[in-house]
Amino acid sequence: MSETSILVLVGSLRAGSTNRQLAEAAAGVAPEGVSLTIFEGLADLPFYNEDIDVEGSVPAAATAYRAAVAAADAVLVITPEHNGTIPAVLKNAIDWASRPYGSSPISGKPVATIGSAFGQFGGVWAHDEARKSFGVAGASVLEEIKLSVPGSLVRFAELHPKDDAEVSAQLTEVVSAIAAAASEQKAAA
Template sequence: MSDTSILVLVGSLRAGSTNRQLAEAAVGVAPEGVDITIFEGLGDLPFYNEDIDVEGSVPAAATKFREAVAAADAVLVATPEHNGTIPAVLKNAIDWASRPFGASPISGKPVSVIGSAYGQFGGVWAQDEARKSFGIAGASVLEEIKLSIPGSVVRFAELHPKDDAEVAAQLADVVRDVAAAVSAEVAA
């Protein structure tokens, strides 16, 4: 497999977030030839506003974000669930990535959504909403590549996801499958 770059977007700004830890664990399980980068800076994006999304005056944080999305072969999203849906920071990132209309960096980009949450379903509502939003934004959503980890607060209270053999194996499968989807898309 040739080198594949995957950009990870973490839907939580909290430093100790289990979804950030999942992203870190994904970096650690990436096979040779797959480069995973966690995007730092979603919290720096201003709320999307078409009045400030004007050529020549796009905020620097938005330009940096769009360039990172454009440079990646695929996007992996690790999101918690906030009040039954996606966090505002993630929805805002989707809005920035979806523009400019017709030439956005997310258009046609393979996207997979994973995550953990405190509840018994592992944040599946948020993950479904993220897939829906990315699809409407024009991404090529990898519907079958998913991972939901319930009970995150308890499960990862004293254990980083990278040290949980089951989670590490599941993440390795997700990363491998996303890279394979990129390779299949390139070959098509």
């Protein structure tokens, strides 16, 4: 069986983001036959605008992003919470992935959302909002896969998430579950 590819979207653009560290840790616990690739171009996506989303005018960054989503077997979103909801960069990425209507690269694709935030609930509102938005966009949202790590600034102040035994074990479960969902979908196709 071919390798299962999981595209990782990080909802924080900050280089030292704990959510980026979670993405790195998730890539490190991927089982054999599963690859996680962190998409590096979310900051390059212009705000979604139908006026530029026409054949011959689609920005190169959007074309590359859509190709990456289309090529992946599943998408793992790892995001903080900004003002009680999803960061603008992630919402913009959802909008770009949701088009063209009827043949979008996210349509039917397994998507799981996890992450960390400073607050006591670990970004659960943002994670729920991302699941909702991806579902409306046509993704096959894996509602049962959840991980919201609270107190990120304190918990990971001197410890990378990969070195946190509890978080590492939870990430292993998350990656295994999304890989299994992607494999099931590939087998059914």
